[in-house]
Amino acid sequence: MTTTVQSIYYNQAPETLQREIAIMLHQVWPDACPMPGAKILEAHDKELNARSFYSYIDGKLVSYAGVVHKTIKHNGQTFNIGGLSSVATDPEYHGQGLGLRIVAAATQWIEKQRDIDFGIFTCNPSLTSFYTRAGAWPVVTDVVLIGSRDEDALSSESLDVVVLMRLFSEKAKAYESILRHTTINLDFPVGQFL
Ligand SMILES: CC(C)(COP(=O)(O)OP(=O)(O)OC[C@H]1O[C@@H](n2cnc3c(N)ncnc32)[C@H](O)[C@@H]1OP(=O)(O)O)[C@@H](O)C(=O)NCCC(=O)NCCS
16 A cells, blocks of 8 residues: 655644544644634644644544744754654554655655754654655764743753754754754743643
8 A cells, every 4th residue: 555645734734634634633642733613723833833744544644743833943043944743643543554654755855955954853763764764864862952942931851852963054063062962942832741
């Protein structure tokens, strides 16, 4: 079976597609992604200008990954970052390679974006090999990712997750020394994370 990975900017996706995404994410994370009612609950904040990757089987949206954008300041430098977000496969369709294909497509898309300096996100340690296989994402044990400096902000340390990071642009590569052995602040509102 082959499924095509489709892609669109989330903010430009038709309501029907946004609803399909919300329904699938709700199945995977019932607490974090409430069931969409009359009003569609957004999978991604508008300002993060997410790119959506998704695939269908028999007319059903079964696998999803988002790439969100954020501009951050780190050690006086400005970086545009891309982060994988809301990576999920419908539980009934696990183990068919859908997740690998979605993350591979999202990663290839990030690689082609000239304006993304580096990619960064977190995952459960058990998924490390999944992301290595899907997009050559390495775990960076010397980087701590924090949602913000707020005392209630989420962080890779408090969540017990690993940080995955790839440097893409010449600028990011030139500044590798300040992007390693460090804490990277996403400057998100409290509760938001990657
Ligand atoms: C992670 C997830 C998206 C993988 O989706 P999937 O379509 O089942 O993935 P694939 O079929 O492409 O799996 C590829 C490989 O990853 C492994 N893998 C998949 N999910 C895994 C998990 N939760 N833990 C450990 N390994 C996992 C599979 O065993 C498989 O390896 P194999 O080919 O050697 O058997 C899916 O398990 C999921 O939706 N999980 C819940 C949400 C989640 O945790 N998302 C990640 C947030 S960072």
